[in-house]
Amino acid sequence: MSGHLDEIKDAVIDGKHKEIEDLVKAAIEDNVNINEIVNDAMITAMDVVGQKFADKEIFVPEMLVSAVTVKKGLGLIKPLLKGKETEPRGTIIMCTVKGDIHDIGKNLVIMMLEGAGFHVIDLGVDLTVEKLIQEVEKMKPNILGLSALLTTTMPEMKKVIEELKAQELRDRVKVMVGGAPVNAAFAEKIGADAYGKDAVEAVRISRRFVGQTEPFPL
Numbered sequence: 001m002s003g004h005l006d007e008i009k010d011a012v013i014d015g016k017h018k019e020i021e022d023l024v025k026a027a028i029e030d031n032v033n034i035n036e037i038v039n040d041a042m043i044t045a046m047d048v049v050g051q052k053f054a055d056k057e058i059f060v061p062e063m064l065v066s067a068v069t070v071k072k073g074l075g076l077i078k079p080l081l082k083g084k085e086t087e088p089r090g091t092i093i094m095c096t097v098k099g100d101i102h103d104i105g106k107n108l109v110i111m112m113l114e115g116a117g118f119h120v121i122d123l124g125v126d127l128t129v130e131k132l133i134q135e136v137e138k139m140k141p142n143i144l145g146l147s148a149l150l151t152t153t154m155p156e157m158k159k160v161i162e163e164l165k166a167q168e169l170r171d172r173v174k175v176m177v178g179g180a181p182v183n184a185a186f187a188e189k190i191g192a193d194a195y196g197k198d199a200v201e202a203v204r205i206s207r208r209f210v211g212q213t214e215p216f217p218l
């Protein structure tokens with residue numbers, strides 16, 4: 001069993017994007033737990049990649065190839081996460097904040113939320129506050145999920161919350177925040193409703209939040 005996980009982890013670290021799909025397929029066929037494939041192999045590998053980058057052992061291009069490798073692997077996992085829910089549980093807007101293009105974590109959160117029956121609108125990466133506010137007004141989501149992977153882009157989350165208040169939208173949408181540098185204390189400080197450390201927590205929080213907002217005016 002663990003042989004598969006080690007192979008997948010090494011493939012991500014080494015950016016073997018041509019091999020990853022075969023490795024993930026083999027693991028799935030051998031009934032390796034999907035959570036283990038994602039958490040113990042892929043995410044752990046990205047932590048190693050991040051450390052190597054911080055230690056200047058690798059540079060942006062290598063980090064990018066590892067990201068491509070993870071994305072290909074996750075492509076095979078996605079269909080397996082599809083839930084049995086037929087009625088959407090609620091609408092969630094997800095995005096990575098302005099100045100930040102990291103999207104693997106956000107995409108993983110989206111996969112899990114969709115698997116749990118939520119309707120998720122993915123607004124992508126590097127999203128301006130203005131565009132986000134427009135979309136909240138238009139799509140009337142129950143929840144807004146913000147992701148940031150850079151310490152320099154975390155303040156964008158605060159800006160979003162301040163603008164929601166300025167536009168009198170704050171009571172109509174719950175805001176959850178996440179991403180590697182974010183924590184519960186930061187979430188509380190900027191006035192977010194919740195911090196989620198991973199995709200499983202994002203689902204737990206979203207289940208709790210649905211139905212807790214004031215409806216948008218018609």
Ligand code: B12
Nearest residue numbers: 050100101102103104105145147150151178179180196198
């Ligand atoms: C892959 C990667 C890249 C790729 C991104 C590709 C892509 N499409 O995403 C590329 C090569 C483009 C990249 C670029 C850069 N990167 Co980079 N990158 C990473 C790396 C190695 C992995 C990130 C990742 O995907 N992790 C795996 C996912 C699954 O984890 P996650 O994102 O944390 O998400 C989980 C949770 O946080 C949570 N979550 C995430 N979002 C949300 C949202 C909500 C609402 C909730 C509830 C939960 C939640 O759930 C997820 C699942 O469990 C990290 C190192 C690391 N360990 O984080 C560095 C890292 C984030 N990068 C870093 C840097 C410095 C950069 C660059 C500035 C490098 C440069 N000089 O150009 C640029 C910035 C580009 C930009 N403007 O955004 C630094 C940041 C340092 C800092 N303190 O700010 C890190 C930490 C590396 C390091 N150790 O120095 N990077």
